[in-house]
Every structure is written in structure tokens, then in C-alpha cells.
Amino acid sequence: MARQVCCADRAWLLADERQTRPHESQMSIDLDTVRKAARLARIAIPEERLPALQGELNGILAWIEQLQEVDISGVAPLASTVAMQLPMREDLVADGFQAAAVVRNAPKAEDDFFIVPKVVE
Amino acid sequence: MTELTKLTLAEALAGLDAKRFSAVELTEAFLAAIATANPHLNAFVLETPDKARAMAAAADARRARSEALPLDGAPLGIKDLFCTEGVRTTACSKILGDFTPPYESTVTAHLWRDGAVMLGKLNMDEFAMGSSNESSAFGPVVNPWRRHASNASLVPGGSSGGSASAVAADLCLAATASDTGGSIRQPAAFVGAVGIKPTYGRCSRYGMVAFASSLDQAGPIAKTVEDAAIMLASMAGHDPKDSTSLNLPLPDWRAATKASVKGLKIGIPKEYRAPGMAAEIDALWAQGVEWLKDAGCTIVEVSLPHTRYALPAYYIVAPAEASSNLARYDGMRYGLRVAGKDLTETYEQTRAAGFGPEVQRRILIGAYVLSAGYYDAYYLRAQQVRRKILGDFEAAFAQVDALLTPTCPNPAFGFGEKSGDPVEMYLNDIFTVTANLAGLPAMSVPAALDGQGLPLGLQVIGRALDEATCFAVGSALERAAGFTARPTRWW
Numbered sequence: 328m329a330r331q332v333c334c335a336d337r338a339w340l341l342a343d344e345r346q347t348r349p350h351e352s353q354m355s356i357d358l359d360t361v362r363k364a365a366r367l368a369r370i371a372i373p374e375e376r377l378p379a380l381q382g383e384l385n386g387i388l389a390w391i392e393q394l395q396e397v398d399i400s401g402v403a404p405l406a407s408t409v410a411m412q413l414p415m416r417e418d419l420v421a422d423g424f425q426a427a428a429v430v431r432n433a434p435k436a437e438d439d440f441f442i443v444p445k446v447v448e
Numbered sequence: 449m450t451e452l453t454k455l456t457l458a459e460a461l462a463g464l465d466a467k468r469f470s471a472v473e474l475t476e477a478f479l480a481a482i483a484t485a486n487p488h489l490n491a492f493v494l495e496t497p498d499k500a501r502a503m504a505a506a507a508d509a510r511r512a513r514s515e516a517l518p519l520d521g522a523p524l525g526i527k528d529l530f531c532t533e534g535v536r537t538t539a540c541s542k543i544l545g546d547f548t549p550p551y552e553s554t555v556t557a558h559l560w561r562d563g564a565v566m567l568g569k570l571n572m573d574e575f576a577m578g579s580s581n582e583s584s585a586f587g588p589v590v591n592p593w594r595r596h597a598s599n600a601s602l603v604p605g606g607s608s609g610g611s612a613s614a615v616a617a618d619l620c621l622a623a624t625a626s627d628t629g630g631s632i633r634q635p636a637a638f639v640g641a642v643g644i645k646p647t648y649g650r651c652s653r654y655g656m657v658a659f660a661s662s663l664d665q666a667g668p669i670a671k672t673v674e675d676a677a678i679m680l681a682s683m684a685g686h687d688p689k690d691s692t693s694l695n696l697p698l699p700d701w702r703a704a705t706k707a708s709v710k711g712l713k714i715g716i717p718k719e720y721r722a723p724g725m726a727a728e729i730d731a732l733w734a735q736g737v738e739w740l741k742d743a744g745c746t747i748v749e750v751s752l753p754h755t756r757y758a759l760p761a762y763y764i765v766a767p768a769e770a771s772s773n774l775a776r777y778d779g780m781r782y783g784l785r786v787a788g789k790d791l792t793e794t795y796e797q798t799r800a801a802g803f804g805p806e807v808q809r810r811i812l813i814g815a816y817v818l819s820a821g822y823y824d825a826y827y828l829r830a831q832q833v834r835r836k837i838l839g840d841f842e843a844a845f846a847q848v849d850a851l852l853t854p855t856c857p858n859p860a861f862g863f864g865e866k867s868g869d870p871v872e873m874y875l876n877d878i879f880t881v882t883a884n885l886a887g888l889p890a891m892s893v894p895a896a897l898d899g900q901g902l903p904l905g906l907q908v909i910g911r912a913l914d915e916a917t918c919f920a921v922g923s924a925l926e927r928a929a930g931f932t933a934r935p936t937r938w939w
Contacts (some may be wrong), residue, residue, distance in 0.1 A: 341776065364819065369792070399836070403832070409887065429550075430781075444794050
């Protein structure tokens with residue numbers, strides 16, 4: 328789905344991008360995919376909000392689609408800009424015995440335990 | 449006493465050292481200023497006057513014993529992203545409720561180690577997701593600046609909008625902030641302040657509410673380049689509690705602000721100039737080039753060919769990391785819980801009620817791009833593009849010592865002007881987000897007012913670990929620009 332043109336001083340950011348988006352319709356997501364993403368994310372989305380959300384997500388995904396133009400053959404993914412090995416430390420207890428502090432902010436707690444909804448029937 | 453609030457951090461520390469005023473007097477002046485201004489600006493979401501007075505009294509006592517610390521008695525504002533022991537920390541999200549951390553973030557611990565005084569917690573976009581501070585659960589922040597002959601309220605930028613507004617309105621000497629895609633530099637530019645995002649890893653992320661862990665980096669918003677250097681010197685430093693924290697010595701950044709820039713090569717990335725960009729911003733950029741030439745720099749045009757792909761790559765990487773990081777908000781151990789008929793429904797109702805619309809959008813995008821079948825097409829590709837962007841910078845920095853660009857494509861805008869379309873809001877970070885993806889230090893320096901009387905910033909991007917050159921070039925721009933404009937007080 329095509330995005331609306333934004334105000335004039337940023338139109339250049341979008342102008343040629345709209346012409347080079349061959350995949351956008353193929354990659355747009357349907358309502359079921361929005362439902363699935365919401366389920367994966369554990370966010371309850373009311374049924375009546377789904378179409379608007381679908382439009383917003385497709386707007387964002389259509390814009391992201393321009394990454395398909397980049398030649399990334401042979402390029403290793405970059406996950407972190409810190410070029411170092413993860414530091415090792417001695418396997419010693421550094422902290423602990425702070426149960427009261429750990430549960431202090433719990434919505435429900437009793438005797439240093441979190442009270443949670445029943446998980447196993 | 450109101451004049452005390454107009455001091456720079458460096459001036460205030462000198463005044464305290466010379467015993468021209470006490471830390472308690474200075475703190476009272478800021479508390480009074482906050483009480484007057486905050487109902488209008490909404491920069492602070494929590495004021496901590498009792499804590500501030502106690503910290504100031506302790507600072508005065510140390511100074512009386514000639515044991516003054518580097519920031520002793522300096523009243524600061526703290527972005528609500530930094531956990532503060534015993535003081536509510538929410539990242540301006542309903543899902544954290546009244547979360548009161550039992551521990552202190554390393555960045556704030558460093559500031560208290562050095563004697564600083566906490567005035568309170570500063571407003572921000574929810575989970576630092578935004579460029580206008582309109583997504584805060586505590587309501588938007590108002591920019592102290594207004595257009596000429598206009599009473600219309602403007603946004604302070606985001607996500608560190610509270611930090612920016614508080615510094616510009618003289619409600620604190622300086623503030624902590626954080627920057628994932630431009631959240632220090634863009635608001636600093638919108639309010640005529642200085643902001644620096646250091647090299648990724650300079651500041652510990654321990655105790656900072658996580659948004660996108662490979663991009664998040666703390667830094668200050670301050671009134672001058674020198675003040676920013678003083679702040680960063682305290683905030684930065686190695687921390688074993690953050691595995692990405694750099695174990696490297698900290699250069700003398702305050703000294704760097706006095707260093708000559710003569711002979712430095714400054715790159716002008718041609719991809720940051722585009723037809724249609726606001727003429728005033730282009731003109732200011734050209735002016736910045738002239739200022740640096742006059743200071744003895746050599747100007748070199750450079751190319752960063754993948755610039756246009758930075759924001760789309762960011763809007764895969766950042767939401768993907770956010771969707772993982774924000775999975776922790778499940779209503780079980782802290783924060784909001786909305787009970788459902790079973791555990792899953794409790795999760796879903798809690799997260800629906802606790803997260804605002806922009807945060808929900810980004811979590812959903814993240815969940816989608818990481819989901820089975822799409823990982824390679826989106827997330828992996830974005831990480832590959834990220835390496836191309838880093839490669840662009842490495843090639844440029846083989847030729848030049850620093851880059852000069854505008855900070856933003858536009859000045860501060862009005863409420864609601866960009867909220868209708870997520871992508872248009874995202875485009876505000878077009879010039880800042882590249883430094884996050886590549887992990888580079890970058891600073892925004894206020895340089896001019898536009899035709900409507902609003903501040904505009906110039907950005908200096910440095911090599912990894914070379915904040916010192918950012919401070920030197922930023923200072924040269926600051927001296928040449930002579931930017932002394934202040935917002936007309938209407939609050």
C-alpha cells in the first residue's frame with residue numbers, strides 16, 4: 328500500500344523511494360499475520376483495531392522494503408559494533424540473598440515468593 | 449537567586465569552589481525554578497526536593513572540609529530511563545507502574561560518586577521510542593522555545609525531551625539522556641543545547657531501561673560543549689556489570705574542548721545533501737563549513753553511499769531488539785498486572801494496557817521480522833546493511849578526522865504535526881541514526897536560529913573512541929557560532 332506524501336521539505340526522502348519499491352505489495356501483511364504477530368508478542372489487540380494496525384504496519388514495512396535493493400552478497404551480519412570478546416570472570420557468587428529486594432516491586436508477593444496465575448491444572 | 453540557574457555547569461562549579469554561593473542555595477534556586485516552570489513544560493515527571501537538599505548539604509559539608517568532588521553540589525536532572533535506587537523509575541511507561549528500583553544505574557552512580565545533586569526524574573518518550581516526546585505516559589513535554597510572534601506550543605524533540613526542555617529552561621545545570629537513533633542529539637538541536645552520544649560502550653548500560661541493546665548509549669545534554677565534556681567524564685567508564693562496557697582509559701575531554709582544530713580534515717558527506725532539504729539548514733551547513741575553514745580545517749567531500757538505507761535498517765534492528773527486551777514486562781515480577789482468565793490472557797491484557805500505541809507497533813514489527821520465515825529477509829539483511837553502513841564510515845574516516853552534517857532535517861515542530869504517520873516521525877532521525885548503527889560518537893552543537901526564531905544544530909561525527917575530536921570541533925563551531933540565544937520566558 329502506498330504511503331501518503333508528507334510535508335514538502337521531506338518529500339525528497341520519499342520521492343524516489345516510492346518509485347523503487349517493486350516488492351511492496353508482495354510483502355504486505357494480511358490481518359491474520361497481524362493477529363499472529365500480536366499473539367507472538369502477547370499483546371491483546373481488539374478485533375476492531377486490527378485493520379488500522381495492519382495499515383500502519385504495512386506502511387512501515389513498505390518503507391523498509393527498500394533494503395531489498397542493497398547488494399549484501401558475501402557481507403557478514405553486524406550484530407554489535409564493539410569489537411571485543413565477551414569478558415570472562417571467575418565463577419564466584421557476586422551477589423545474592425536479596426529476596427526481599429527482588430519481590431519488593433511485585434504486583435503480588437507473599438513470603439519472598441511471587442504470586443502468579445495458575446500455570447498447571 | 450534566579451540568576452544562579454542561568455549559570456553553565458562549569459561556571460556553577462567555579463562559583464561553588466570560590467564560595468560565592470553554596471550548593472544548598474544553588475539547589476534551592478533550581479527547585480524554585482522547577483516549581484514555577486514544570487506545570488507549563490512538564491519536563492520533570494518526578495521531583496525529588498528532599499533528596500536534592502540532603503545531597504546539596506552533604507556537598508557543602510565536603511567542600512567545607514576541602515574534600516570537594518568533581519561535580520560536588522551540581523544540581524542535575526535524570527532521564528526516567530536510568531534506575532535510581534529508591535526513586536520511582538518508569539521509562540514513562542504505564543507498564544512499569546510505580547517501579548522503584550532497589551539498585552542504582554551505573555551512570556547515575558558515577559554522578560553521585562562525583563558529588564552531583566539529583567533534582568528529579570525527567571520526562572521522555574515511552575521506552576525512548578519517539579522523536580517528539582509525545583508518547584510519554586506522563587503526557588508530552590513542551591519546548592521552552594516558540595516561533596516568533598506565536599503562542600503555539602512546540603515539541604522539544606525526543607526521546608530525551610524532558611532532558612532537553614529542562615536544560616534549555618534553566619531547570620537544571622545539565623541532564624542525563626540516552627540515544628538509540630538520535631534521542632540525545634535531535635532534542636538538543638530542537639532546544640539550542642549541546643548533546644553528545646559517545647562511542648557505543650563508553651557508558652555502562654547497567655540500570656538503563658533497555659530499548660535496543662546494540663544501539664542504546666547514554667550521554668549528556670548540557671548548555672555548552674565544555675559542560676557536556678564535564679558530564680561525560682563522570683558518566684562514562686568501565687563497568688563489569690555491562691559486558692559491552694569498554695575497559696579503556698577516558699581521555700581528558702574537557703581539555704579537548706580547548707584543543708586547536710587547525711589541520712584537521714573534516715568530511716562533508718554528499719549523501720546528506722539532497723534537493724528539497726530546508727534551505728536554511730543547507731545554508732547553516734555551508735556556514736559551518738566556512739567556520740571550520742576559518743579555524744584552519746581542511747574540508748573534504750566524502751561519500752557514505754548507504755546513508756539512505758540506515759533508517760529502514762534501524763527500523764528492523766531496533767524493533768527486533770525491543771521486542772526481545774520488552775518481553776520481560778509480563779506483569780509477574782514488577783509493574784502493572786491486569787488479570788485475565790489464565791496466564792496467557794493475563795500477559796496479553798497486561799501488555800495491551802501497559803504499552804502505548806507506538807511501543808505496541810514497534811514490538812509487533814519486531815515480533816514479525818523475527819518470526820519464522822522472515823528472519824533472513826528482514827533481520828539478517830538489516831544486519832548486513834548495517835555492516836555496509838559501518839564500512840561507509842570506515843572508508844570515510846580513512847580520509848578525514850571527523851564529519852560535519854546537520855543534526856536534523858527540520859527545526860522543532862508542533863504537537864500532532866507528525867503523529868499521524870509513523871514513518872514521517874521516523875524520518876526526523878535521518879541524519880543521526882547512522883552513528884548509532886556504526887557505534888560512533890556524535891555531537892549536536894547549537895549553531896543558529898532559523899527565520900522563525902527556532903534553534904538549529906550542526907552534528908559532528910567522530911571515529912570510534914575519538915570523542916576528543918568531536919569535543920574539539922564542537923567547541924570550534926560553538927566559538928564561531930557565538931550562539932547565545934535563549935528562549936523568551938513565557939512560563
